[in-house]
Amino acid sequence: MRDVEGPVILGIAGFSDSGKSCLAEALVQEAAARGLRVAYLKHDGHADEAPDDWEKLGSDTARQAAAGASVTMVASxxxxxxxxxxxxxxxxxxxxxxxVADVDVVIAEGGKRAAHAKVAVVRGEGEWTQLLAAGAVAIAAVVSPDWAPMGFPVPVFRPHQAADLLAWWQARWRQGALDAPMVPE
Structure with missing residues (x-):
């Protein structure tokens, strides 16, 4: 699945509690079962707005970050x-x-306005409309539990179809960029 530019990026976008993390986990499992080396990237939009709480309070790395370290690493x-x-x-x-990693695919959760191609996870037409209104771009496919509009410009998968989605994505990857169709307005 890897291309000459590096790992294939499979983006996932949607609102909170839409099923993004569950889909990401299924895609990671499917890709790993196929022998692909997988990286998972989670965009924490909440940490964009407020101080993050990723490190354990009082840990050595938290103390060194507070002292001014811009990069910390815990290693074994x-x-x-x-x-x-x-x-x-x-x-x-x-x-x-x-x-830092030699991987074949990056499953990137979050970033609806990011330029890379992505799958929109929505629970229906209302969420689809809201996602577009929120500025979502480069949507190449949709995952929805029960919504499948006729004549939709991108394929619609069900949450249990991670294997089919991954195969579809892999088949359409072109030199590091998925040929994503334009989403309707």
């Missing part, structure tokens, strides 16, 4: 957890993944 022989306080968005986050 079995792996590491890297934390950066440098500003950025999806392009920088994807670059960081490429720099």
């Amino acid at each position: 022989k079995r792996g590491f957890l890297l934390r950066s306080r440098q500003e950025g968005g999806f392009p920088e986050w994807f670059a960081a993944i490429r720099a």
Whole structure:
């Protein structure tokens, strides 16, 4: 699934409690079962607006970050957890993944307004309309539990169809960019 530019990016966008994380988990499981090396990226929009609480209060890394470290890492022989306080968005986050991990696919949850192609997870036409009104772009497919409009310009999958969605995405990946159709207004 990997291309010459690096890992394939499969974005997932939607509102809170729409099923994004459940879909991401199913896609991660399916990709891993196919022997693909998978990275998972979660955009925490709440931390964009307020101080984050990712580190355990009083931990060594939290204290060093408070002292001024812009990057902290907890590491062992079995792996590491890297934390950066440098500003950025999806392009920088994807670059960081490429720099520290050799993966075939990045499942990126969040970022409805980010430029990369993505799957919209919606519970119906109302959420679809709200997602577009919120500025969602580059939607290449939709996942919805029971909504499937006739003649829709992008394919609609059900939440249990992660394998089909992953196969569809893989077949349409072109040199690091999915040819995503324009979404209707």
